[in-house]
Amino acid sequence: MTLDRPAAHTLIVDLPGPDLTPEQGRFLTRYRFGGVCLFARNFSSPERTARLIREIRDALGHDALIATDQEGGAVLRRLDVPMPPTPQALGVIGSEEAAYEAGAVAARGLIELGINWNFAPSLDVNVNPLNPVIGERSFGTDPQQVARLGVAWARGSEAAGVMSAAKHFPGHGDTALDSHLALPTVDKPRDELERTEWLPFKAAVAAKLGSLMTAHIVYPALDPHLPATLSRAALTELLRREWHYDGVVVTDATDMRAIADAYPHGEAAPLALAAGADAVLSCGHGDLTTHAEHADALGRALQSGQLASGRLAEAQRRLVSAAQRFPGTPRPYTAGQRTADDLRAATWARQSLEWVGTPPRLDPQGPVLLLATLTAEVGGPYGDFLGGEALAAQLRRVFPQLWVALQDDDPQPGLDLLARFPEAPVLLATTGRWAVPQVLRRLAEDLRQRPALHLALWNPEHAAALALPAVITHGFRPANLQALAEALGAG
Numbered sequence: 001m002t003l004d005r006p007a008a009h010t011l012i013v014d015l016p017g018p019d020l021t022p023e024q025g026r027f028l029t030r031y032r033f034g035g036v037c038l039f040a041r042n043f044s045s046p047e048r049t050a051r052l053i054r055e056i057r058d059a060l061g062h063d064a065l066i067a068t069d070q071e072g073g074a075v076l077r078r079l080d081v082p083m084p085p086t087p088q089a090l091g092v093i094g095s096e097e098a099a100y101e102a103g104a105v106a107a108r109g110l111i112e113l114g115i116n117w118n119f120a121p122s123l124d125v126n127v128n129p130l131n132p133v134i135g136e137r138s139f140g141t142d143p144q145q146v147a148r149l150g151v152a153w154a155r156g157s158e159a160a161g162v163m164s165a166a167k168h169f170p171g172h173g174d175t176a177l178d179s180h181l182a183l184p185t186v187d188k189p190r191d192e193l194e195r196t197e198w199l200p201f202k203a204a205v206a207a208k209l210g211s212l213m214t215a216h217i218v219y220p221a222l223d224p225h226l227p228a229t230l231s232r233a234a235l236t237e238l239l240r241r242e243w244h245y246d247g248v249v250v251t252d253a254t255d256m257r258a259i260a261d262a263y264p265h266g267e268a269a270p271l272a273l274a275a276g277a278d279a280v281l282s283c284g285h286g287d288l289t290t291h292a293e294h295a296d297a298l299g300r301a302l303q304s305g306q307l308a309s310g311r312l313a314e315a316q317r318r319l320v321s322a323a324q325r326f327p328g329t330p331r332p333y334t335a336g337q338r339t340a341d342d343l344r345a346a347t348w349a350r351q352s353l354e355w356v357g358t359p360p361r362l363d364p365q366g367p368v369l370l371l372a373t374l375t376a377e378v379g380g381p382y383g384d385f386l387g388g389e390a391l392a393a394q395l396r397r398v399f400p401q402l403w404v405a406l407q408d409d410d411p412q413p414g415l416d417l418l419a420r421f422p423e424a425p426v427l428l429a430t431t432g433r434w435a436v437p438q439v440l441r442r443l444a445e446d447l448r449q450r451p452a453l454h455l456a457l458w459n460p461e462h463a464a465a466l467a468l469p470a471v472i473t474h475g476f477r478p479a480n481l482q483a484l485a486e487a488l489g490a491g
Contacts, residue, residue: 066117148203213249216258298312407439429455
């Protein structure tokens, strides 16, 4: 089988900014990539982003796949539409109907612009609390729940016109390394993988979801040497032949160090296709040379026989079929639908609040202290965070006498505020994804003997790290902050 398309049609690439320059347009036309993945830097006003997508399709062809990561919670690229909650919040709620609607909410904000592929949801089972990159992106610790809610989420997305990508196959939930930074290994026997990591992905295959995304992780039970992204045992023997999956298999980004350190300059692209992938995600973060290197590597592999033309044609067939199933025709996002989706987000934010211990009584008319960091670290898939000032602004609506100390590495501003108001209740907020900052650990020590409440606004594991009563919001988006403020004010 042959198709009149270049090898680069199997590459999904990124672009530098919110506009397509003439030079970039010519570059896309020359290589005829299969699609583009948009990141936060590519989103601006709806009109401008829609124009960018039209111009991409003018350059690549109108069956180009336009992708992004609109998972919910902290991993969102478009921020000017109703925001779906974290998968973990949906796990707290436990409703398939809510998960389905959340997937549809995510999709409606994308298909309005012509985006037809969402690299979501994560079907990783969050079995390792030290996992640095999954956490709240997972629907939970129970494989059956992850399968049930994750497939519902994906179906909601696809019913709204946006192909889902269940990730990260065969499972990223039990790693202590971030594959953005290193190559993890999940060394479990096959029977344990089948009970845990693989169960949600088998459900995704049974549901005939549009695509799966690979993990840059070594699974010795499948392949003792190669990460799943490059492993024929994982992608062809297991996924295709044993499970009979015929949807699109797309790799996670090949610039991640788990791949790029060993296979630089696009060398992983032909290896991934030969292993059974259909699309390779090439991210240059503004450097188009990366994409040219990937295309050249594919050309060399075809000439040498490392990549068979039949395997390439099969991959192209799946990509063309996906574009026909999800054509990316923009669908209006009406004002009425937006209002309904905002109400859904608000309801989910209230339903997913979790309380640990007994919170102190907070008097809306009296002084309340807030201790938080000025900023928070981002990295990996995360591009934005909740700053202390934004949190304070939301809480002041409920507590007009809110006194705030925003910390960097020095606890003194917080200590001074505590000394100034020795009887006032204290809200100590953790707003980051990674470890609790030492400055907040130090301040928490001084709160054991006074009324205090820990606001765990991103990482739920932080609630166990500080010996304080806590409220876990499962997110820091506007709906979460509104639900938090309402709950604190009502207490």
